[in-house]
Amino acid sequence: MSAGGITSDMPAADRSALERLLAVEPVLAGLRRGSELMDWPARTLLHAGPAFRGAPSRPVAHSAAQAALFEGWVATLEEGLVAIAAGDIHLRPAQDHGCVTPLAAVISPSQWLQEVHDANGLGRTCHAPLNGGVQHALRLGMAAPEVLALLRWQNGAFAAGLAPGYASGKNIRLLEIADLALEAGDDCHGQTQAGSRELVARLRAAGAAVDGEGESFLAASPGFFLSTWMAAAGCMLSAAEGVAGSALVTAIGGNGIDFGLRLAGAPQAWTTTTATPPIGRLQAGWPAEACLPAIGDSAVVDALGLGALCMHHSPAQTANLAEFMRAPSAALGEALLGGLHPRLARRAVRVGLSARRVAERGLALPVALGILDSNGIAGRVGGGIWHVPPELFKTALTTLP
Incomplete structure (x- = not known):
């Protein structure tokens, strides 16, 4: 970790984008x-x-x-x-x-x-x-x-x-x-x-x-x-948009069919993949095949560095969903996020997700999501984790000029 709390091996473009993100109030x-x-x-x-x-x-x-x-x-x-x-x-x-x-x-x-x-x-x-x-x-x-x-x-x-x-x-x-x-x-x-x-x-x-x-x-x-x-x-992530060559994720979410993201260096270009349902806890007797694939813009919270990447700070969320994580949230945050946020100091929270780091390490980004009835009748039928495949981040890197 370098001065200012930013990871020392971060490329210059990602460092510049992250510095802008960290400056948002x-x-x-x-x-x-x-x-x-x-x-x-x-x-x-x-x-x-x-x-x-x-x-x-x-x-x-x-x-x-x-x-x-x-x-x-x-x-x-x-x-x-x-x-x-x-x-x-x-x-x-x-x-x-x-x-x-x-x-x-x-x-x-x-x-x-x-x-x-x-x-x-x-x-x-x-x-x-x-x-x-x-x-x-x-x-x-x-x-x-x-x-x-x-x-x-x-x-x-x-x-x-x-x-x-x-x-x-x-x-x-x-x-x-x-x-x-x-x-x-x-x-x-x-x-x-x-x-x-x-x-x-x-x-x-x-x-x-x-x-x-x-x-x-x-x-x-x-x-x-x-x-x-x-x-x-969303406001914080947007500050990184337009930094040439930066692979910081600035938009991310699912529509119940596809899941996509955009990068700071190519802020107009969505890269998408077919979504699947989150894995988690369902209402008693609810069939997994009746669950809607990943949906919601709340994934911006996880891409910032909170949510599933901050699960180790939440005893209730850990008790509820940690078993559905592929790796401990603290270790994932250390591996994938760019640096400490000076205004989230009480728990030393790291922020700034780079598609490069995801692609290099081959680690899926966990996103904590509600699970909906795919037929639109029962509403929310559970909650779980959807793991964004590393391949999506690798493909997104090709959108950078």
């Missing part, structure tokens, strides 16, 4: 409607992972139809599914538009999104939807009418109550929350209870005031911090 900058982020293309929704090569996975189709209902583009879920199948409603990767979204969730123009900004001006502003809780969240890919009801409430009364806290949120520094959360036993992906408590406390202190229904929802949503931290991870 992600802060909450507000809640904004999706339509405010860009000249929103007509009847378009943003999804996790790379672009679909054909029809979307069934859970994403369900979520897209729910979002189309929410937008008023269609009158029934069935009409929405037909419009998606016909290409009358378009699907695009969220990470191509400065957004990240979990599992099968999609982003539509009328949704309120959390905005994470780099106070130091290096990283791109990144956006993520509000966490949907554990029961009828859009990210679970279900066709149930309760999903639409929750989507309307979240983007109505709930968002209105939270908005004052987000409006003054530039004082909410997300690396501070992550550092405290890691010390308390979170991994900032599969376990985010401590981070969620701290985020909610800081939002309240900044003026957020939800009603009784909102308080009950927050109390039952231990994953509330996750989507916020996903946006922070």
Whole structure:
């Protein structure tokens, strides 16, 4: 390890990219409607992972139809599914538009999104939807009418109550929350209870005031911090984009069919592979063949260096998923990540995933993911680890000029 905590054998391009990543200070900058982020293309929704090569996975189709209902583009879920199948409603990767979204969730123009900004001006502003809780969240890919009801409430009364806290949120520094959360036993992906408590406390202190229904929802949503931290991870990773020759991973995720990533030195080029279901714990009696392949943009957390690569700091996550890891998380982090983050010092967390290091060492990147019913009926049926094959990183290196 060299001065500044960066691995001494890191190539100059990767070192430069990592230095930019380490300099990012992600802060909450507000809640904004999706339509405010860009000249929103007509009847378009943003999804996790790379672009679909054909029809979307069934859970994403369900979520897209729910979002189309929410937008008023269609009158029934069935009409929405037909419009998606016909290409009358378009699907695009969220990470191509400065957004990240979990599992099968999609982003539509009328949704309120959390905005994470780099106070130091290096990283791109990144956006993520509000966490949907554990029961009828859009990210679970279900066709149930309760999903639409929750989507309307979240983007109505709930968002209105939270908005004052987000409006003054530039004082909410997300690396501070992550550092405290890691010390308390979170991994900032599969376990985010401590981070969620701290985020909610800081939002309240900044003026957020939800009603009784909102308080009950927050109390039952231990994953509330996750989507916020996903946006922070996306903001930090984006600072490395455009560094010529750098193999740092700056975008990564799955769409339930394919899994892909992009590198800092070729920020527009997705490299993809066919995804398979994560391996992990399933509901009693649930058949493995009915599990959806890897899905979600939350893989940005693991590519940053937290999540599965930080599992050894989370007793609960270790007890739940360590048996599905191919190697201990501490050893993988040492082998694959570029250096220590000075703002995550309580647990000496390493960050910065280089495709070169993965390719040279032949080690699969573990990503902690929820497991969904491939038919889009039961929602989340378990949780596990998906190992991103080293060959994907080797292929991605060929995209560098």
